[in-house]
Amino acid sequence: MLHKTKNVLIAGLSALIIFSTQVQAVTPSPQMIEQFKQLPKSEQERIAKQYGIDPSMLSTSATATKIENPQVVESRSTENNVLDQSEDESLTQQTKTAATVDAIESQKEQQLKPFGYDLFAGSPTTFAPVSDVPVPAEYMVGPGDTINVQLYGKENNNYQLVVGRDGAVQFPDLGPISLVGLSFAEARNLLQDKIAQSMIGINANITMGELRSIRIFVAGDAYKPGSYTVSSLSTITQALFVSGGVNQIGSLRNIQLKRSGKTVGTLDLYDLLMRGDASGDKRLQSGDVVFIPSTGGTVSVMGEVRRPAIYELKSNETMADVIKMASGLNPGAYPKSSVVERYSDKSVKTVINVDLTANSGLSTLVKNGDVLNVKSASNRIDNAVTLAGAVIRPGKYQWKNALKVADLLPSIWGNLTITADLDYSLLVREINQRGDIEVHRVALGKAITDPFSLHNVVLQPRDTLLVFDYEDREKLLEPIITQLKNQSRFGDAAKLVSINGNVRFPGQYPLTVNADVKELIIAAGGLEEGAYTMAAELTRQEVSQTDGVTIQHQQLSLNDVMNNPSSIVELQSRDILTVRTLPDWQETRWVTVKGEVKFPGTYSIQRGETLKGVIARAGGYTDNAALKSAVFLRQSVKDKERLELAKLSDELRREIAAKALTKDTPTVGYADAQLMLKELENVEVVGRLVVDLNAIELGIDEANLDLEDADALYVPSKNQTVSVMGQVQHPSTHRFKAGLTFDQYLGLSGGPRKRADEDRAYIIKADGSVAMPNESSWFTSSTQMEPGDTIIVPLDTEYKDSLTLWQQVTTIIYNSAIAVAAVATL
Structure with missing residues (x-):
């Protein structure tokens, strides 16, 4: 039987090939493929090769291919007109003038999209029918199936x-x-x-098996109206998908199915999209027409609804129906004061308030073109208290009757940060509907440790408790101070006081209820070390409409204020408390003495102490001390040198720029200019002050000087060398020999270079002073040198294109280098 069937199939295929002009054009029918599957595998491969088809189609052992619907629709390219969240937030933060509010509302209305059109949006890519869907039992069998x-x-x-x-x-x-x-x-x-x-x-x-295809028509406001070949199982919605959906003026709620000139069904897509009701999605027959009429009325819904959009209306729909279309209200909505913008009979836009919490508002009929705006509720929380500042868990907490501070913060260790101020916290309380505030001071430590005391204040709704630490005091106080200033509306003094002087946190503070001077000192973190408690000054302004403003100064004993309960001094707005410092009080000052002294180290000094006194405290000099080579450093001199160096650098840049712009002189080379500037930037400023220890040792008062904080004295050992630096053939250091002159030491280093400026050569003495040959008639080339002296031969400024500042640059560089070297040898 199988052999007979094989011969018949082979003969049929051979005849088909002979009478066919193009073998590759022959496409086997499904019936032929089923018969081919019964042939041996070798015959299947030969037939597949002849017909140019996939051998897996003929193989009985081939696995079932996955059935997929063809993509018959491409998405439409639509622009996204919705503003992102950051832009919307920036709009809401603008100054809410009338023009701004109108612009924001108009922009939000323009962002609304018609509901439901995106579901079917697309354009057809093929007219092939979809035939891989399950066949229901009620399917009517017809020709072609x-x-x-x-x-x-x-x-x-x-x-x-x-x-x-x-x-x-x-x-x-x-x-x-x-x-x-x-x-x-x-x-x-x-x-x-x-x-x-x-x-x-x-x-x-x-x-x-294979279902028949039917031809239908999609007419009206479809995206791609026309005739389509679809499966006999297709419904109205499938016809919409194939035709690309509904265009922007087409109706989603009145899609009509016409058969033989009569309307046999109507589909409201809102039933399908919002409620999943597909009862109106009827099956199509050959020759049916799916007609999409133009949309009827529309209503725009915006604001605090779950799905803002533009919705299509049917007759006699109410506000309740519209809210259902928008999927309900957001939790933050305020439906009681919703607004409807509507065109009147005179074609003028009017505004109607609608209470969507009442039956009368919900039953209000909606008209074509209405814009429903559901307003948002206030973001202010009514039954809450707020914790802020140095607490472990800041935020809002529920208020309940008789709630106290210790109920919110029952533990110091468990609820407060390690740096929390236990003596000064503020309770900010709203006192009226305008949001005006009054401020109370809370001794937080006492409120927690003794919950039955008066410090454990009873809280009210909308109270804010601020807990300060030692860093965010000013940051937490700033909004309170601003609010107190703003609520002073009728010329009244803002409830603010100030404290300055020797306290930990001087500045401006809120005037708390029943505040006194002691409380203000506690607010400022207490007194600093060295505060003068015998007399502080309280400055008060008395304002009179007839006499104007008078200033009163009152002297207070802080000892009585802080320790005597009967010495309470109440504060008024704009009071200023000044806490003085003890006479002759000063922070501990330190000076450093190193080198050839008997007891080198760091010594504390008082105001007025001199260098001679500190040397005596250090035990005096050793026998090996070189007093002329001593280096004395001072911070104030260092700061001044740094400032002068910055000025010199700026002047040098300007001079380089001026030389570059001058046509009648050669321009300075870029490399040379950068070299000078770089050397200036790398100069280590030391702050050396020339002192004469020999004169101080001899008792000459003019040579002595008062010490400052961070002064440093370096006494080196005796130095038996003379150095030669700068533009010489071989910069070097030579052993000091008595009787050798300036020129002789210069000769020991090979003499000046070609670029040297011999006329400006100078000597840096061991004590840091400078001597120049051209400054004294007796200073000649035969000048005797001393141990520790340094000869400097600078660069010829004319060689550097007349940059007159170059000599200053080299002088600073060499002088600083010598001072650093002297300190480094200790």
Whole structure:
């Protein structure tokens, strides 16, 4: 049997190939493919090669391919007109003038999109019918459908029966069987009965094969209206998908199905999109017309609704229906004061207030063009208290009756940070509907440790408790001070006081209820070390409409104020408390003495102490001390040198720029200019002050000097060398020999270079002073040198293109280098 079937198939294929002009143009039908699957694998591969088809289509062992719907629609390219959140927030933070409010509302209205159109938005890419969906039992069988019949039992056969134009199928051995007007379930039962009656011992499995295609029309306001070939199982919504959906003026709520010139169904897509009701999505028949009329009225819904959009209206719909379309209200909505913008009969826009919490408001009919704006509720929390500052868990907490400070902060260790100020906290309380505040001081430590004391204040709704630490005092006080200034509206003095002088945190503070001087000192963190407690000054302004402003100064004893309860001095607005410092009080000052002294180290000094006194405290000099070579450093001199160096650098840049712009002189080279500037930047400023220790040792008072904090004295050992630096052939250091002159030491270093400026050569003495040959008539080339002296031969400024500042640059560089070297040797 199999051999016979094989020969028949091969003969049929050969005839088909002979009579076909283009072999590759022949496409096997599904019936032929099913027959090919019964052939051996070698024959399947040969036939597949001849027909140019995938061999897996003919293989009986091939796995079932995954059924996927073809993509028949491409998405439309639409612009996103919705502002991002950051832009929307920036709009709401603008000054809310009338023009700004109108602009914001108008922009939000323009951002609204028509609801539901995005679901079907697209353009068709193919007209191929979708035929891979399950077939329901009520499907009406018609011409072109294929019924698959599998016989098993005494005989095994597969048949693919195509319904002819007369509505009948040709069943082998049974003849024609009419299926006109039968559903798939009825046709299946009929065929099974026929087989059971005529073919004893054979069972049948009947399924639907390839379905027929039908041609429908999509008309009206579709995105791509026209004629489409679709599956006979297609419905109205599938026709919408294939045609690309509805355009921007098409109706989603009145899609009509027309058959033979009559409307046989109407689909409201809102039922499907909002409630999942597909009862109106009827199945199409060949020749049906899906007609999309233009949209009716629309309403725009914005504000605090869950789905702001533009919705299509039907007749007699109310505000309640519109809220349902928008999927309800947000939790932050204030529906009681919603607003509807509506065009009147005179084509003028009017505004109507609608209470969406009342039946009258919900039953209000909606008109075409309405804009419903659901306002937002206030973001102010009514029944809460706020913790801020140096607490472990800041934020808002529920207020309840008789709530106290210790109820919110029961533990110092468990609720406060390690740096929290236990003596000074502020309770900010609203006193009226305008938001005006009054400030109370809370001794937080006492409130927590003794909850039954008066310090454990009872809280009220909307209270704010601020806990200070030692860093954020000013930051937390700033909004309170601003609020107190703003609420002073009728010429009244703002409830603010100030404290300055020797306290930990001087500045401006809120005037708390029943405040006194002691409380202000506590607010400022207490007194600093060295505060003068015998007398502080309280300055008070008395304002009179007749006499103007008078200033009063009152002297207070801080000892009495802080320790005597009967010495309470109440404060008024704009009071200023000045805490003085003890006479002759000073912070501990330190000076450093190093080198050739008997007890080098760091010594504390008082105001007026001199260098001679500190040297005596250090035990005096050793026998090896070189007093002339001593280096004395001072911070104030260092700061001055740094400032002068910055000025010199700026002047040098300007001179370089001026030389570069001058045409009649050579321009300075870029490398030379950068070299000078770089050397200036790398100069280490030391702050050396020339002192004469020999004169101090001899008792000459003019040579002595008062010490400052951070002064440093370096006494080196005796130095038996003379150094030669600068523009010489071989810069070096030579052993001091008595009797050798300036020129002789210069000769020991090879003499000046070609670029040297011999006329400006100078000597830096061991004590840091400078001597120049051209400053004294007796200072000649035969000048005797001393141990520790340094000869400097500078660069000729004319060689550097007349940069007159170059000599100053080199002088600073050499002088600083010598001082650093002297200190480094200790």
